[in-house]
Amino acid sequence: xxxxxxxxxxxxxxxxxxxxxxxxxxxxxxxxxxxxxxxxxxxxxxxxxxxxxxxxxxxxxxxxxxxxxxxxxxxxxxxxxxxxxxxxxxxxxxxxxxxxxxxxxxxxxxxxxxxxxxxxxxxxxxxxxxxxxxxxxxxxxxxxxxxxxxxxxxxxxxxxxxxxxxxxxxxxxxxxxxxxxxxxxxxxxxxxxxxxxxxxxxxxxxxxxxxxxxxxxxxxxxxxxxxxxxxxxxxxxxxxxxxxxxxxxxxxxxxxxxxxxxxxxxxxxxxxxxxxxxxxxxxxxxxxxxxxxxxxxxxxxxxxxxxxxxxxxxxxxxxxxxxxxxxx
Amino acid sequence: xxxxxxxxxxxxxxxxxxxxxxxxxxxxxxxxxxxxxxxxxxxxxxxxxxxxxxxxxxxxxxxxxxxxxxxxxxxxxxxxxxxxxxxxxxxxxxxxxxxxxxxxxxxxxxxxxxxxxxxxxxxxxxxxxxxxxxxxxxxxxxxxxxxxxxxxxxxxxxxxxxxxxxxxxxxxxxxxxxxxxxxxxxxxxxxxxxxxxxxxxxxxxxxxxxxxxxxxxxxxxxxxxxxxxxxxxxxxxxxxxxxxxxxxxxxxxxxxxxxxxxxxxxxxxxxxxxxxxxxxxxxxxxxxxxxxxxxxxxxxxxxxxxxx
Numbered sequence: 346x347x348x349x350x351x352x353x354x355x356x357x358x359x360x361x362x363x364x365x366x367x368x369x370x371x372x373x374x375x376x377x378x379x380x381x382x383x384x385x386x387x388x389x390x391x392x393x394x395x396x397x398x399x400x401x402x403x404x405x406x407x408x409x410x411x412x413x414x415x416x417x418x419x420x421x422x423x424x425x426x427x428x429x430x431x432x433x434x435x436x437x438x439x440x441x442x443x444x445x446x447x448x449x450x451x452x453x454x455x456x457x458x459x460x461x462x463x464x465x466x467x468x469x470x471x472x473x474x475x476x477x478x479x480x481x482x483x484x485x486x487x488x489x490x491x492x493x494x495x496x497x498x499x500x501x502x503x504x505x506x507x508x509x510x511x512x513x514x515x516x517x518x519x520x521x522x523x524x525x526x527x528x529x530x531x532x533x534x535x536x537x538x539x540x541x542x543x544x545x546x547x548x549x550x551x552x553x554x555x556x557x558x559x560x561x562x563x564x565x566x567x568x569x570x571x572x573x574x575x576x577x578x579x580x581x582x583x584x585x586x587x588x589x590x591x592x593x594x595x596x597x598x599x600x601x602x603x604x605x606x607x608x609x610x611x612x613x614x615x616x617x618x619x620x621x622x623x624x625x626x627x628x629x630x631x632x633x634x635x636x637x638x639x640x641x642x643x644x645x646x647x648x649x650x651x652x653x654x655x656x657x658x659x660x661x662x663x664x665x666x667x668x669x670x671x672x673x
Numbered sequence: 674x675x676x677x678x679x680x681x682x683x684x685x686x687x688x689x690x691x692x693x694x695x696x697x698x699x700x701x702x703x704x705x706x707x708x709x710x711x712x713x714x715x716x717x718x719x720x721x722x723x724x725x726x727x728x729x730x731x732x733x734x735x736x737x738x739x740x741x742x743x744x745x746x747x748x749x750x751x752x753x754x755x756x757x758x759x760x761x762x763x764x765x766x767x768x769x770x771x772x773x774x775x776x777x778x779x780x781x782x783x784x785x786x787x788x789x790x791x792x793x794x795x796x797x798x799x800x801x802x803x804x805x806x807x808x809x810x811x812x813x814x815x816x817x818x819x820x821x822x823x824x825x826x827x828x829x830x831x832x833x834x835x836x837x838x839x840x841x842x843x844x845x846x847x848x849x850x851x852x853x854x855x856x857x858x859x860x861x862x863x864x865x866x867x868x869x870x871x872x873x874x875x876x877x878x879x880x881x882x883x884x885x886x887x888x889x890x891x892x893x894x895x896x897x898x899x900x901x902x903x904x905x906x907x908x909x910x911x912x913x914x915x916x917x918x919x920x921x922x923x924x925x926x927x928x929x930x931x932x933x934x935x936x937x938x939x940x941x942x943x944x945x946x947x948x949x950x951x952x953x954x955x956x957x958x959x960x961x962x963x964x965x966x967x968x969x970x971x972x973x974x975x976x977x978x979x980x981x
Contacts, residue, residue, distance in 0.1 A: 394851045395822070535719070537922040537932075559852050562881075562923070603856040606881030606925060610905060614885065616856035620821070 353384035356520050356553050357406065362419035363627075364401055364410065374624040375401040377577035377632075378419065380651070380658075383521065388544065388554045390564035390585065392600065393574035396621045399557050402574070403523050406555075407444045408436060424520060445514040447543065449526040451506035455498040461509050462494030468516040485512040486542060504535040508542065515546055521553045529559065536560075540567055561604050565589050573597045576622050576632030583657030591670060593659045595639045598671050631662060639663060639671060675746035676707035677840045677872035678731055684739035685726055685896075700726040701737070702896045703965075710839065711866065713873040715887030715904070717880060717919060723896040724876045728842045731874055732759055745839060757787040760833035764845035766825035770817040776828045777803075777813025783836045798835065806831045806861060823854035827861065834865060840872045847882055859885050880923045884908055892916050895946035902971035912973040914953045945976070953977045 364376040376398050383389050393399050404410050405421055408428050421428045424443050426435070448454045456464055465478045475494075482490035485508040498506055507527060514522055524543060528536040540556075544567050547554040558564055564571055565585055572582040573594060581594040592598040599617045601607075608614050619636040622628075627648075631637070634644035641662055649662045663671075685701040701723045708714045718724050729735040730742060733749045742749055749755065760783075763769045770779050780802055781795045790798075800810035806827040817825055826846065833841050843862070847855045859882060866873060877883050883890060883904075890907040892900040892915060900913040908925070911917040918933035933950045944959040945951070951958065957976050965974040973979075 394853055561852065562925075600852060603853045604881070605856065605859065605885040608885070610884065610908060613860070614856050616860060617853040 353387065355382040356385045356424055357381070357383040357555075358420075358422045359402070359405075360420050362402070362405065362421055363417040364405060365415045365417050366411075367413050367415060372625060374417075374626055374628075375414075375577055376405070376419075377624055377628055379574070379578050381572055381579050381582065383553050383555060385520065386548075386551045386553055387570065388547070388556065388568045390568035390571040391555060391557045391574060392559070392561060392564055392571060394600075394617075394621050396623065397574040398577040399574050400525060401577075403446075403525050403555065403557055406521070406523060407440050407446070409446075442517055443520050445517065445519040445522055447507070447510055447514050447522060447524040447527045449529050451503060451510045451530075452498050452501070454510050455506060455513070457498055459497075460494065461496055461498065461501070465494075465509070465513055465516055468513050481512045481516050482509070484515075484546065485509070486538075487512075503531050504539060507531060507539050511539070511543055511546065515550065515552070518550055519552060521555065522547055523555045523557075525557045526559065527556075528563070536563070561589075561601060562606065573600065576628065577624060578632075578660055579658070580633070580660045581657065582659075583655075587655070587657065593654070593657060593664050593670070594633075594661050595637045595663070595671060596633045599636075599638075631660075641666070641668075674709065676709045677745060678874075679707040679743045680727075680730065680740065681705050681743075682740040683730055683737045683742060685723075685730060685735055686738045699896050701730065703740070704893075704896075704898055705740075706891055706898065706901060708840070708872040708874060710872050711870040712889070713866065713875050713887045715883035715890040716874060716876045716893065717878060717883055717890060718893035719878065719919075722893040724878075724893055725844060726896075727893065728761070728844045728874060728876050731840070732761055732842055757783060757836035758839045759842075760836070760838040760840075761842045761844065762826070762829050762833050762846045764849055766822070766829040767817060769829055770825060770832075772817055774816075775814055776817060776820065776825075779817075780813070780828065780832045780835055783832060787836055799831075802831045802835050803828075805834075805865070807857075821854075822850055823857060826850060826854075826858055830858075830861065830865070834869065834871075837869065838871055840874075842874045842876065844876045845878070846875070848877060848879060855882065862886060880920060880925055884925075892919070897946070897974065898965060898972070899947070899974045900972065901965070902973070906969075906971050912968060912971060912978045913975045914951050914977065915947050918950075918952075945974075 359379060359381045361378045361380055362376050363378055366373045366375055379398060379402055391399050416429050423439055462478045465481055469477050478494055479490045482493055487493045487508055528539050531539060540563055556568055568585050571585045571588050572579045575596045581588060581597045588597060592601060602615045603617055605614050617636055622632050629648050630646055631644040631649050634640045644662050649660050649665060652659050652664045683701055683704045687698045687700055688695055690696045704727060716724050716727060726735060730737055733752055733755055744755055777799050780799045784790055784795050784798060799813055803810050803813060808824060808827050847858050850858060875883060875886050887904055889903055891898050892913060894915050900916050902912060907916060911920055917931040921931040944961055945963050948954045948958045963974045963976050965972050968979045
């Protein structure tokens, strides 16, 4: 708990956000009342299986959702302004100055027809001198900046290209960086370097970081807070150390048990049975109940509400009913 | 017992460029190991360390420029002789399965090529195979794009197993999957290996997945094996500084001093290839190339290992 520290101003506030995708045959609810807030300069990890709504949440921050997405209800504010109520001009300003993204595939993110130097200078917004490009390349650890600035994205290795896209993301000194699986396509040893770089640059600029990842160990290492997503909601949200050592939500626990690395050598890991749900509309029960080992009767019939306990927000009937903590 | 696969000082050199300006890359150098039936060898290292080349050599897809590969005690003669006895499961099932074939056809294809069997019989084998990997037999009528990533990887495993191979190469087979699906697939591989007793080479840069699946681990750097140890030794101590660097990088051990510095582009011609990045390097490392030597039953190529 950080109650004694002066409360940092939230830079991103998401409250009860509902997003649906329309396809010809059906409606799919990707976010079913997701809530999350990110304070200035905070590092938040976002975890969950594919289909849990992580990426939809990340893309909604700058309204980058595809055209068949529909904002049903709830609100999302960035730097105090509601993203969904914004006109195009101010949305452009937010995308240019306040938020930026680092995606999974760095070579695909960069423009293949443009030299790296020009891509960076186009973000720098007026300050397009060579020295500014050079300094932002140096900042991301590319000492050979002259050659890199002249290269096209396909001439770079994956790690170098990811460094460049971090340089692009941070060039305009944004207030929030959203990194969606920034290291999934990279090698294990380069992963640590790229995350070290991203985290230290964000800390240096006072930029908040939202890190989406499958890699629980990386989240535990770099983020001070973790939000676990399931079925389009943030089901548990709290300080990383606490959530990892004693998860309150059965899904958080199952996710941590399923990751190899902590079991005894030769021991077994427990996969989560079943598959994540695809929602057609508002769910009137706990979406994790069919896969949950600890489900109660009410879990199958009632939508769980948000509980605040011990510095955490949890959406679980067990916690609501004050039941004892989950076994290790 | 003859090992399922054995490599004896295998080297692979890739050449490119025109004849007057030939460029060579030594992708593998003096690599030796063997894998017995029912055993899994984990192969770890960074990209460019020669992991995938090693996998291709084991499958007979790349002909070594030096050394020998023997499969079931006999050297690779032609691919026809090993057909159906070798298989591979690759990282991206959406690319390794034919998008225009029903997955049932994909699974039946190795059977159709190898054995004379009636289509009725093949259908039965495919159905039981899909069941063994935990899929509904009715999924045989679906196309790969109609399946989830985990289901597709199960199909890829079913196809690899359908001819009862002696040896399977898993090249980054779980790297593209979600945490929970990854756990399911890892458990499936372990169960199937207990039942079918195939030998396996599990190539991955995910040290935690390798720890779960392999009893022995080989670590490659710059084309050579720098450590070949039991999982117990590798994950408890890590004999080679490179192994410890990999573990620190993936947060399996908390040892900031073990971290390696970034990859340099210059090729080391003399001494140990790791010298410019190694936190423990001393003058001898720059002069003399360390041999792979036994140390308490494991193998390590480092001047420092074992107390020096």
